[in-house]
Amino acid sequence: MSHGSLDRLALDDDARRRLRFLVTALGLTSVTRVNRLLDGSRGETSAEHSWHLALAAVVLGAGTADGVDLAHVVAMLLVHDLVEIDAGDVPIYDAHARAAAAEGEERAAARLFGLLPPEEAEEQLALWREFEAAESPEARFARALDRLQPILVHWAGDGAAWIERGITEAQERELVAVVEEHWAPLAPLASALVDDAARRGLLS
Amino acid sequence: MSHGSLDRLALDDDARRRLRFLVTALGLTSVTRVNRLLDGSRGETSAEHSWHLALAAVVLGAGTADGVDLAHVVAMLLVHDLVEIDAGDVPIYDAHARAAAAEGEERAAARLFGLLPPEEAEEQLALWREFEAAESPEARFARALDRLQPILVHWAGDGAAWIERGITEAQERELVAVVEEHWAPLAPLASALVDDAARRGLLS
Numbered sequence: 001m002s003h004g005s006l007d008r009l010a011l012d013d014d015a016r017r018r019l020r021f022l023v024t025a026l027g028l029t030s031v032t033r034v035n036r037l038l039d040g041s042r043g044e045t046s047a048e049h050s051w052h053l054a055l056a057a058v059v060l061g062a063g064t065a066d067g068v069d070l071a072h073v074v075a076m077l078l079v080h081d082l083v084e085i086d087a088g089d090v091p092i093y094d095a096h097a098r099a100a101a102a103e104g105e106e107r108a109a110a111r112l113f114g115l116l117p118p119e120e121a122e123e124q125l126a127l128w129r130e131f132e133a134a135e136s137p138e139a140r141f142a143r144a145l146d147r148l149q150p151i152l153v154h155w156a157g158d159g160a161a162w163i164e165r166g167i168t169e170a171q172e173r174e175l176v177a178v179v180e181e182h183w184a185p186l187a188p189l190a191s192a193l194v195d196d197a198a199r200r201g202l203l204s
Numbered sequence: 205m206s207h208g209s210l211d212r213l214a215l216d217d218d219a220r221r222r223l224r225f226l227v228t229a230l231g232l233t234s235v236t237r238v239n240r241l242l243d244g245s246r247g248e249t250s251a252e253h254s255w256h257l258a259l260a261a262v263v264l265g266a267g268t269a270d271g272v273d274l275a276h277v278v279a280m281l282l283v284h285d286l287v288e289i290d291a292g293d294v295p296i297y298d299a300h301a302r303a304a305a306a307e308g309e310e311r312a313a314a315r316l317f318g319l320l321p322p323e324e325a326e327e328q329l330a331l332w333r334e335f336e337a338a339e340s341p342e343a344r345f346a347r348a349l350d351r352l353q354p355i356l357v358h359w360a361g362d363g364a365a366w367i368e369r370g371i372t373e374a375q376e377r378e379l380v381a382v383v384e385e386h387w388a389p390l391a392p393l394a395s396a397l398v399d400d401a402a403r404r405g406l407l408s
Contacts, residue, residue, distance in 0.1 A: 004359055004360065004362055004400065004404070008400060009396040009397065009399075009400055010396050010399065011392065011393065011396050014267060015267065015392070015393055015396075018263050018264055018266075018267060019356065019393065021263055022256070022259065022260055022263060022264075022356060023356065023360045025256065025259055026241070026256065026357065026360060028255075029241050029248060029252045029256075030241060030243050030245075039234045041234070044233060045249075045252060047251070047252040047255045047256065048233045048249060048251040048252055048255070050255050051232075051251045051252070051254050051255035051258070051282065052226070052229065052230065052233075052251065054255070054258065054278075054282055055226065055229055055282050055283070056226055058279060058282065059222050059225055059226060059320065059324070060222055060226075062222075062324055063218060063219065063222060063321075071275030071278070071279075074258075074275070074278055074279070074282075075262060075275075075278070078255065078258055078259050078262065078278075079259070116263065117267075120263070120266055152223065152226060152227065153230065155208055156208065156227045156230060158208055188215065188219070189215065189219055189223065192213040192214050192215050192219075193213065195213075195214065196208065196212060196213055200208070
């Protein structure tokens with residue numbers, strides 16, 4: 001058995017580029033986050049997180065994001081974490097590490113999206129940069145969801161990963177503030193989850 | 205520590221319904237498929253599969269699905285496997301089991317989408333039924349992707365799961381035929397992957 005190479009496939013360059021991007025993207029199923037799965041068996045992967053976020057955009061957008069192009073939000077969320085394939089996941093609690101990671105993520109984005117046919121590489125890179133800049137309404141809503149979703153996952157797992165890492169109520173209140181800053185209508189949801197977690201003693 | 209209940213959260217019924225749906229949807233991270241991850245460590249989850257399919261719709265749709273509403277395809281793919289939370293995953297090789305599973309999946313869809321506010325429950329249920337019916341161009345393209353993606357994942361993993369289960373070339377050719385039937389422009393991709401797999405002896 002020899003190792004597979006897309007170069008040997010009877011396809012044109014365009015199709016080969018698209019498949020190479022999709023095969024490479026599968027690497028996001030090996031990037032594990034701090035959040036635990038509901039069944040506690042392992043950490044959530046960034047691929048699973050991306051799916052759940054895209055679903056959350058549809059479900060929460062209907063209630064809280066009138067006038068926002070939700071399809072555009074979903075497109076952004078599907079690719080927002082791909083850079084982690086090269087650069088790894090940086091926990092949201094570590095502001096210093098997040099700043100240091102920015103350069104590596106920019107290189108990763110250039111390499112990964114650069115696998116696509118040139119025009120689409122530009123489009124996807126622009127989507128990723130839009131998310132990172134968090135300026136357009138779509139990117140602000142997406143960013144708020146990206147901070148709310150881990151709170152929901154931790155809460156749903158009875159705070160196992162919060163307790164394990166000694167996460168404090170103040171740290172979660174900071175995340176609620178980020179949600180509030182980016183998309184205020186989502187803040188009450190984040191607040192209600194943190195209030196309940198604090199009441200149940202799941203946060204230090 | 206007490207177990208979490210959304211009923212105790214200081215939120216209105218609408219927000220509570222949306223969060224309940226999203227927490228329940230996390231169950232898709234515990235549904236494991238036959239496909240192995242690239243690193244071989246475990247089976248791909250249906251949540252990861254759903255994410256990768258949505259990404260594939262964007263990336264392959266640009267080349268092969270002119271005139272198709274890709275945002276609608278993505279919306280369909282994000283929820284197409286949710287019924288597996290209640291009904292489990294049925295391997296695509298087992299036609300008899302798939303027919304028998306249909307009734308359970310209909311019940312699962314009613315329960316899961318029924319967690320949402322009524323109007324959106326109807327919308328999401330309609331999306332799921334559209335995918336199952338495979339009649340609209342969007343659903344046909346989505347269905348073709350749903351058959352192509354496992355071929356790509358198996359191929360990328362050097363056929364480990366094919367070999368383990370003794371999957372034959374004829375079985376994979378049947379899947380290529382399903383791709384061809386639903387969305388012919390994707391068939392050459394599926395064919396090229398199966399040709400290469402057969403040449404490398406990854407299929408019985």
